Amino acid sequence: MREFPLFIPWEDDHLAAILTVPEGDPRGLVLLLTGLGAPRSHRFQMWAIAAARLSDRGVASVRWEYRGLHDSTGSMRETSSVLLTLDQAATIATFAEQATGIGQMGVVGNCHGAEVALMMAAERAECVGAMCILPEGAVRGRWGSILRRMTGRKVSALVRARPILRRLTRPIRRMDTRPKRTLDVPLAKALGRNRIVFLYDQIHMRSGPTDFSKIRKLVDRLPQTSRDRCELWVISSWGLDRFGSVETQEAALDAVDTWADQTFGLGRHHRPPLAVAAQ
Amino acid sequence: MPLNEELVRLYRSFEDPEAGVREEFHQPRLGPGRTVAVLSRPTGSSSSVGWVLCHSFGIEQVNLHRLEVLTARAMAAAGFPVLRFHVQGYGDAERRGEPVDVAWHVDGTADALSFVRTLDGVEAVGLIGFRFGALVAALVADRGGVAHLGLVQPYVTGSHFLNEFLQTALFEQMFDTIGQQAETPRSLLDHLDSHEWKDLNGFRLTLQAYQRIIQIDLTSDVRRFRGSALVLGLSRSGEMPEEPARLAAHLGSIGAECSTEAIAEKWAHMLGQHHFMKVGDGEVERDVFFETFPRVAASVVRWANRTVADRLPSPAAPG
Numbered sequence: 001m002r003e004f005p006l007f008i009p010w011e012d013d014h015l016a017a018i019l020t021v022p023e024g025d026p027r028g029l030v031l032l033l034t035g036l037g038a039p040r041s042h043r044f045q046m047w048a049i050a051a052a053r054l055s056d057r058g059v060a061s062v063r064w065e066y067r068g069l070h071d072s073t074g075s076m077r078e079t080s081s082v083l084l085t086l087d088q089a090a091t092i093a094t095f096a097e098q099a100t101g102i103g104q105m106g107v108v109g110n111c112h113g114a115e116v117a118l119m120m121a122a123e124r125a126e127c128v129g130a131m132c133i134l135p136e137g138a139v140r141g142r143w144g145s146i147l148r149r150m151t152g153r154k155v156s157a158l159v160r161a162r163p164i165l166r167r168l169t170r171p172i173r174r175m176d177t178r179p180k181r182t183l184d185v186p187l188a189k190a191l192g193r194n195r196i197v198f199l200y201d202q203i204h205m206r207s208g209p210t211d212f213s214k215i216r217k218l219v220d221r222l223p224q225t226s227r228d229r230c231e232l233w234v235i236s237s238w239g240l241d242r243f244g245s246v247e248t249q250e251a252a253l254d255a256v257d258t259w260a261d262q263t264f265g266l267g268r269h270h271r272p273p274l275a276v277a278a279q
Numbered sequence: 280m281p282l283n284e285e286l287v288r289l290y291r292s293f294e295d296p297e298a299g300v301r302e303e304f305h306q307p308r309l310g311p312g313r314t315v316a317v318l319s320r321p322t323g324s325s326s327s328v329g330w331v332l333c334h335s336f337g338i339e340q341v342n343l344h345r346l347e348v349l350t351a352r353a354m355a356a357a358g359f360p361v362l363r364f365h366v367q368g369y370g371d372a373e374r375r376g377e378p379v380d381v382a383w384h385v386d387g388t389a390d391a392l393s394f395v396r397t398l399d400g401v402e403a404v405g406l407i408g409f410r411f412g413a414l415v416a417a418l419v420a421d422r423g424g425v426a427h428l429g430l431v432q433p434y435v436t437g438s439h440f441l442n443e444f445l446q447t448a449l450f451e452q453m454f455d456t457i458g459q460q461a462e463t464p465r466s467l468l469d470h471l472d473s474h475e476w477k478d479l480n481g482f483r484l485t486l487q488a489y490q491r492i493i494q495i496d497l498t499s500d501v502r503r504f505r506g507s508a509l510v511l512g513l514s515r516s517g518e519m520p521e522e523p524a525r526l527a528a529h530l531g532s533i534g535a536e537c538s539t540e541a542i543a544e545k546w547a548h549m550l551g552q553h554h555f556m557k558v559g560d561g562e563v564e565r566d567v568f569f570e571t572f573p574r575v576a577a578s579v580v581r582w583a584n585r586t587v588a589d590r591l592p593s594p595a596a597p598g
Contacts, residue, residue, distance in 0.1 A: 003306070003315075003316050003371070004287040005289075005291065005304035005306065005371070006291060007290055007291070007292065007293040007302065007304070008290055009293070011289075014293040018315070018371055021282055032426055036555065036564065037553065037564070038341065038557045039341055039344060039370060041365075041369075041370045041371050043338065043341060043481065044338075044374045044376075044481045044482060045368075045369065045370065045371075045372075047377060048370065048371050048374050048375050049375045052375060069345065070344050070345060070348065071317060071344075071348055072435045073293075073295065075569070076566065076567070077565060077569045078558070078563050078564065078565045079555065079563055079564045079565075089366060093287075098283065099282060099286050099287055100282055100283075101281070101282075101283070110433070113369070139315065139562060153345040180399075238482065239480070242480070242481065243481050244408060244451075244480045244481045245478055245480070245481055246478045246481060246483060247478070247496075248481070249376075249481060270362075
């Protein structure tokens with residue numbers, strides 16, 4: 001495996017990236033995206049490890065940092081819109097394709113990166129699939145927003161800190177969330193042409209902004225061929241949002257390996273790994 | 280199709296003429312493996328003092344990385360060559376998915392100093408460390424050959440750092456494992472006694488690392504450093520926090536030329552933790568240290584400019 005650290009120009013800035021290429025001709029290219037705030041190697045080197053494992057399978061990868069974060073130049077006071085990061089992702093993908101000459105690309109991302117991954121799968125003709133880890137597909141509804149504005153952050157913090165209050169308010173919170181508007185069109189487009197795997201853990205699948213039922217609702221409206229391309233894989237351990245346990249890290253890395261094998265037709269695995277159940 | 284080597288070589292560096300900074304990626308062997316390092320240099324004339332930045336421990340390496348980057352770029356803009364790098368076990372370093380060995384921090388820093396000493400025009404070197412990285416910087420500086428030592432929110436002892444590090448980790452764990460038995464410092468130690476490592480919210484903490492860190496006591500481990508030092512502390516009140524103040528007193532007592540500076544920061548207690556907080560409806564997150572990190576970097580640069588100028592030989596009198 002060879003790794004090339006790079007500063008790739010984007011607008012007036014430079015995005016810090018690492019291009020990893022296997023020995024011999026690569027079979028495909030994977031764009032590894034992070035949530036906002038994480039470095040290119042991700043927490044606990046997750047994407048650096050994933051890049052090495054993909055390389056063992058003959059797959060090249062590129063991981064990078066958003067503008068204003070870590071080694072990239074520019075500044076970011078507040079997390080920026082998904083459209084801005086999509087443009088950065090497209091620049092990185094184009095560069096990596098030019099450098100490696102690979103015409104088949106898959107995208108893996110978590111949180112904000114999962115939304116970008118979905119959009120890449122919708123927009124890029126060379127994209128052959130995506131794995132979206134805990135995308136935030138749900139947003140607070142009208143009542144939650146009004147309540148938050150009236151009572152401020154302290155009441156929300158109080159509810160979050162008290163398990164009993166959290167449990168009591170869960171049905172209200174679930175009712176008062178709606179699918180994120182920006183997800184609707186890319187989800188339909190992406191599933192219209194690509195297989196998309198959604199990776200969750202049990203805790204995040206049914207609550208808060210990662211509530212998968214909101215994405216499921218959108219998927220259920222699509223034609224059968226598109227619905228067939230949507231897969232949900234669920235990790236049995238906890239802490240997928242921050243790769244917060246070694247067990248979860250292993251399960252997520254196994255899932256990426258399996259997804260890559262399936263996406264690039266390597267034929268090593270045909271089912272999700274043991275720690276991950278398809279639903 | 281073969282890799283376009285020329286293209287990847289071309290993008291290994293960039294230059295920002297407006298800021299007067301050039302940055303280049305390097306892949307040197309630092310500690311027991313290769314790693315990725317960034318060398319920041321001025322586009323104009325360069326100082327004869329080169330610097331190495333020392334990052335913190337565990338997940339703090341990620342959370343304080345932007346502060347390192349801003350410091351490196353501000354130092355380079357002021358004329359200094361600065362190297363920042365990933366210790367083995369972090370970021371893009373060759374050792375991946377392994378428990379971090381404290382010796383990797385120390386050995387990596389010593390190797391990074393050797394790297395900077397080989398740069399054209401560099402005659403003296405300095406270290407700048409952030410929280411745990413400050414402990415490492417002080418230990419390495421005490422071995423000799425380091426003229427300047429910048430310490431940002433430092434500790435006097437490893438046990439104090441570890442206490443805060445573990446408290447934060449166990450607090451986070453409480454939220455993630457609702458309904459399960461909460462971890463305590465005692466149960467964590469019991470676990471370490473009988474296992475190779477403890478999974479601390481995704482970070483593998485070994486008994487060896489734990490023991491090595493609690494052994495660190497700069498009042499006894501640092502006795503020979505006589506160079507110039509900066510101890511920079513952050514607190515809500517703007518007063519120098521207790522640990523940095525104690526360390527500054529110690530450095531002064533052994534003959535180092537120690538400056539101190541305290542910065543008022545509402546979120547000082549969060550330094551080293553995730554610093555993006557949800558605002559409004561929760562769809563946007565804001566960096567709580569957006570203004571503070573550049574202030575810290577500017578303070579380090581002011582001190583570096585001052586201390587390096589103080590040590591330059593006086594120009595010969597005209598005539």
